[in-house]
Amino acid sequence: MSGWHIPRPRTTAGKAAGLVGAALGVAAAGLAAGVATERALVRRLKADPTDAYADEVFDDQRYDEAYRLEMSDGTDIHVEVVEPTRPVAGNPTVLLVHGFCLDMGTFHFQRKLLAERGEHRIVAYDQPGHGRSGRLESGEYDLAALGRTLRRVIDEAAPEGPLVLVGHSMGGMTIMALAELYPEMFGDRVVGTVLMATSGGLLAETKLVAPALLGRVGAPVLYMAGNVTRYGGAVIDRARRSTTNVAWLLTRRYGFGTSNPSPALVSYVEQMNSRTSADTVTRYLRTLATHSRFPALAALAGTPVLVIVGDKDMITPINHSEEIVRRLPHAEFVRIPDSGHVVMLEHADEVNAALLSFLDTCGRDGS
Numbered sequence: 001m002s003g004w005h006i007p008r009p010r011t012t013a014g015k016a017a018g019l020v021g022a023a024l025g026v027a028a029a030g031l032a033a034g035v036a037t038e039r040a041l042v043r044r045l046k047a048d049p050t051d052a053y054a055d056e057v058f059d060d061q062r063y064d065e066a067y068r069l070e071m072s073d074g075t076d077i078h079v080e081v082v083e084p085t086r087p088v089a090g091n092p093t094v095l096l097v098h099g100f101c102l103d104m105g106t107f108h109f110q111r112k113l114l115a116e117r118g119e120h121r122i123v124a125y126d127q128p129g130h131g132r133s134g135r136l137e138s139g140e141y142d143l144a145a146l147g148r149t150l151r152r153v154i155d156e157a158a159p160e161g162p163l164v165l166v167g168h169s170m171g172g173m174t175i176m177a178l179a180e181l182y183p184e185m186f187g188d189r190v191v192g193t194v195l196m197a198t199s200g201g202l203l204a205e206t207k208l209v210a211p212a213l214l215g216r217v218g219a220p221v222l223y224m225a226g227n228v229t230r231y232g233g234a235v236i237d238r239a240r241r242s243t244t245n246v247a248w249l250l251t252r253r254y255g256f257g258t259s260n261p262s263p264a265l266v267s268y269v270e271q272m273n274s275r276t277s278a279d280t281v282t283r284y285l286r287t288l289a290t291h292s293r294f295p296a297l298a299a300l301a302g303t304p305v306l307v308i309v310g311d312k313d314m315i316t317p318i319n320h321s322e323e324i325v326r327r328l329p330h331a332e333f334v335r336i337p338d339s340g341h342v343v344m345l346e347h348a349d350e351v352n353a354a355l356l357s358f359l360d361t362c363g364r365d366g367s
Helices: 012-046 104-117 143-157 169-182 207-216 220-227 232-240 244-255 262-273 278-289 296-300 318-327 350-359
Strands: 065-070 075-080 093-097 124-125 163-168 190-196 304-309 332-336
Touching: 012 169, 012 244, 012 262, 065 318, 075 104, 075 143, 075 318, 093 143, 093 169, 093 332, 104 124, 104 262, 104 318, 104 350, 124 143, 124 244, 143 169, 163 169, 169 190, 169 296, 220 232, 244 262, 262 304, 296 318, 304 350, 332 350
Parallel strands: 093 124, 093 163, 163 190, 190 304, 304 332
Antiparallel strands: 065 075, 075 124
């Protein structure tokens, strides 16, 4: 019998371990195959020879002044100012307010155009926890606090003269929070408001939160976000780095409306997303999901308003912009065909044309 190997009886624990090992092996094989497939797909999409923005240089805008504002909670806010080279009397300062998981680069093409024209002063800043601004040391982010941050930026960077506020997504909500807190500013200082791809409320019914979690952070955060006391942001950020191809594909899916968006634009948006930490993402979710400021829109009733939305916006769908216009019937409403949530990047020419036309109606010599 010495030439035969007689297997030892397997215990229940041994069987369980074998099953777990087999399951993990299958899962690992499937994950490896999925990662390889996603990598190949992203590589093919990025190699598009027709990409109109393949040579565009992002994150390299001219400014005349850049500085940091310290808020009362200790958060530093990064601000950039572009002075007009051909100033026109009565022209308002244009203040750009970006959205969730993005930064001031959201307005790349609008800022580039306005700087080249040189007729308007431009102020841009990164919202708390985004871009080059600092993060909260403790607690959650709050839209009312974002409204106060915007007021502080106005007081420091544009303390006098007419203003046109331009807000995208959460930036539009920040402007609504400002209107709720300081309604007297609208019609006095604020002579025009541009609301892009935003909402006055009911955000729990939109896809704003889920894609933000999945696309900006990666699938692991869907579990970890509910256990933030057990998992640190650094752990989640390491997990998200392993899903960069998934994040790129989800950014392409949820951020854009055309079937074949510019790979360079998708990469640019995904890079902004990825620079926003998982800690920042999870600490913004409550204030976004509970945002409801339709009554605050009344402060805008006496000044020009431009509402812009892509008709294929999956994050803040077109009916949210329609509701804003229903409450502000004097607003100009521009629907951009075949555009998603980042409408000002995806269809920059159409948005720029609408913005320039709107600016011509605002603030010149008291008009």
